[in-house]
Amino acid sequence: MTTADGPHRADGWAAAVRERLGLGRLLPLGGPEDGSWITERAAAGVLREAASGSGASVEKLRIDSADASRAPEPVVPGPPGALPPGRLRIEADFSATVRRPLPATADALRAALLSAAAQRLGLLVEEVDLRVTDLLEEEPPPEAGAEAKVRTAEPEDLAGTAAAGVPGVVSLTRALGGPVQAGVGHLQVELATSGDHRALDVARAVRAAVAGAVEDRPTVAVLVTAVTERN
Template sequence: MTTADGSHRAQGWTAAVRQRLGLGRLLPLGGPADGAWISERAAVGVLRRAVGGPGPVVLELRIAAADADAAPAPQVPPPPSALPAGPLRIEATVAATAHQPLPAAAAALRSALLTAAARRLGLTVDEVDVRVAELLDAEPERAEPPPVEVRPAEPEGAAGRAAAGVTGVAALTRVLGAPVHTGADHVRVELATDGSHRALDVALAVRAAVTDAVDGHPPVAVLVTAVTAEPEPRIPVPPAG
């Protein structure tokens, strides 16, 4: 192997690691029987777009397990390093103006995040912590989030073709490896969903389609790595008062 070959291979590994780390935590969608996960990056993007209207400006969103020790064992093998199925906690760091009572503004944002997490994704969220890190003199100009970039992977094999044909699947993806991973006891499918469909509903439909398409009907896990921008109106944040 030449030095150039070694350099290119090292660069490829580095890019793959950076892409994997960029996903953030792998969060459970639904409950332990649902066999579905979503990347923190994808979930945060949906939540940011959903609550991007008037009110506190979200500076940072993090999503973690509310109580990992109490989470039941998943009924389908999870993706590598995924959080166990169980309730989640959203941590929001925001900037707000002094024109609104801060407790009321935080409560309104908390409600909107809970609604968006359930309605658009299917996340089970028990807690939303809102921390005001900055006070603004006036409402800032709000920039639209950048469009979601998805690098589609070619659907191959019975599992890939079945998954790609499900309504709400934008594309198969290959962030953790091949878009379809066949293990000794299960199949895992990696994909992006269309934001006009609830991510959990799409994942459950993919599980059913792939289970029917693969010989032996093995358990199927689904990992959502991206959600394309949805055309729906934002979740209204009630005015603080």
Template sequence: MTTADSPHRADEWTAAVRQRLGLGRLLPLGGPADGAWISERAAVAVLRRATGAPGPGPVLGDVRIAVADPDAAPRPALPAPPSALPPGPLRIEATMSATAEQPLPAAAAALRSALLTAAAERLGLVVGEVDLRVTELLDAAPERPVPEAAAVRAVEPEGTAGTAAAGVPGVAALTRVLGSAVHTGPDHVRVELATTADHRALDVVRAVRTAVADAVDGHPPVTVLVTAVVEDG
């Protein structure tokens, strides 16, 4: 049956699907016991900002992140979000362009080091491999693109769990991409949120897990999905 608001509902459904697909892979944040995941889109944006300083150094191109060895990855200690990757060490695969001002091995090594540092210190990703492929040699350093601001589908916190999560330092907003911002399952609570760039994502997640577990009756296990990392809180 067709109703007057069917086109509007269809547009909302389409937008929700596009946003879900736009997250990319759901990457493990920390280890098997951390109960934490982050969208590939959010992680790549942080890595791109961290390696995008002006200058003659290499320029990061396309980036994909996946579990380096899925068959050897341990099972998560807590229920994972739908389609999330297991919590094994990750592999970053990226392309890069460089100028002749720096030998290619040195340029690749500098970019690899910057990616590893940003992944660990800004996010809390466990990265075991960085695979870089040079796709372009440039005559001069190009203008580096300014990373787009993270798109955040923020929602107002509701209920005890949502209020507790939103009050943790480093939480920019609760978000709703996979469903509601707070999903209550039979054996755990999952919170979906965006963090601020001035806090390490994994540290924020751990604090949220503690705050929500302490606030909710029965102190259930808590997992967290980070859908964005924003510059401003």
């Protein structure tokens, strides 16, 4: 039987699927003891911004487990479908100017990606695979990191209030559901961080703040769904 609101429900379901797919992989921040993840879309925006000035223009960027079979188990449950907290591999296709030796451009791009992954995000990257897809006559213009649009949310409980008050938290978000999702003895907090703060450091502080604010001190996982531009 088809109800009157059937098409609307189908449209809503399709939009939710598109939004989830747009987030990309859920990447581990830090190690197995950190209980924190970041969406591939959010991480890629930071990495693309960092690549600006290397002489390369990043066309495609992919982040995945370097070897999922070697990844340890996280100390807390992660978001559904999240990658385990092992080392990561970055793959990037890029174009570069012919006015500079390609090996030098590739080295600069690799260094920029590794530095941003570690210092701005907290990703443990084991390798960076690069592929040249085009040669340019002129130096590519600087790229601004594209901020992903996310649905923000106001704190609705003690956990959300504690998370929102941590320095470096821009807002709570609801890309995968509510900003705070509760299970048995466990909470998952979803948020956006400021580009002026290392994402992993913010996530660690949020986990401690939420665990201390909620009765019975539940385990806490954090998912970063966006990183805003730095001031």
